[in-house]
Amino acid sequence: MRLDRLLANSGCGSRNDVRSMIKKGRVTVNGTVITDPSAHISESDTLLIDGTPVRTASKLYFIFDKPDGVLTAMEDKRLPTVNDYIPANLKNLKLSPVGRLDYHTTGLLIITNDGELSHRLTSPKYEIPKVYRVRFQGDPVTEYEAEECRKGVILTDTDTPVRLRPCSIVPTGDDSCEITLYEGKTHEVRRLMAHFDKSVIELRRVSIGSIKLSEGSEPGTLTELSDDEISSLLRATGL
Numbered sequence: 001m002r003l004d005r006l007l008a009n010s011g012c013g014s015r016n017d018v019r020s021m022i023k024k025g026r027v028t029v030n031g032t033v034i035t036d037p038s039a040h041i042s043e044s045d046t047l048l049i050d051g052t053p054v055r056t057a058s059k060l061y062f063i064f065d066k067p068d069g070v071l072t073a074m075e076d077k078r079l080p081t082v083n084d085y086i087p088a089n090l091k092n093l094k095l096s097p098v099g100r101l102d103y104h105t106t107g108l109l110i111i112t113n114d115g116e117l118s119h120r121l122t123s124p125k126y127e128i129p130k131v132y133r134v135r136f137q138g139d140p141v142t143e144y145e146a147e148e149c150r151k152g153v154i155l156t157d158t159d160t161p162v163r164l165r166p167c168s169i170v171p172t173g174d175d176s177c178e179i180t181l182y183e184g185k186t187h188e189v190r191r192l193m194a195h196f197d198k199s200v201i202e203l204r205r206v207s208i209g210s211i212k213l214s215e216g217s218e219p220g221t222l223t224e225l226s227d228d229e230i231s232s233l234l235r236a237t238g239l
C-alpha cells in the first residue's frame, strides 16, 4: 500500500497532512527516512512519525490466557489449539502466538500479526523478562539454588551441555516459586527445576515485560492490548 494512504488510514491525519509530514522527512520506515508519499509499504514494516511508532490499522495485539491442554499452534489435526479461541471476525488476519507455552502450561501468550515485535519479544537479545509461577514436588528452593540461577545454570540433560542465561528463582512457599527468565529455551522452566531435583506440577506464565495477566484472569480469555500496553512493548523492544 502507498505510504501516504497507509498513514491516513491509520488515523495519522488527512492525506494532505501525512503527505506534508512525509515530505518534511518526519517519517521513517524500518529506520530509514522516506520522503516519497507514493513509496510502497508492506503491512509488516515498522513506521515512526517523529520517532513515535505508528500503529497501522492492520496490526493487532491480544493477550490470551492459555488454558491447560491447548497447543500453542494455529492448527492441529487432533488437539485443541490457540486458534480455537480466536473469534471468526479475527480469523484470516495472520494472527499467531508469540513464542510457545507447553501443552500443560497455562497463562500469558501474546497473540499478534506484528512479525517484527514477535521476533523481538522472543529474541534473547532484547532480554524481555518472562515471569512464571511454579508449583512443584521436591524440597523447597534454597539460597544455593537461587545463587546458581543468578550465575547461570548449565543443564546436562542433553548430549551437549546447555548454559542458561542468568535468571531468578524466588521461593513463594515450600512447594512453590516464581522464576524470571530472559530467554525461551525449550521446556526451560521444567528442565531448570529438574536440574534441582524438583518436578513441576503446575506452571503458569504471568507476565512478559510490562504486560501482566490480571490476578483473576480466566484461562481461555482473549483481550485486546490497550494503546499504552502496545507502546510499552514496542519501546521495550526498540521499535
Ligand code: URA
Residues within 6 Å of the ligand: 100, 101, 102, 103, 105, 186, 187, 188, 189, 190, 191, 203
Ligand atoms: N518453560 C517450560 O518448561 N515450559 C513452558 O511452557 C514455558 C517455559
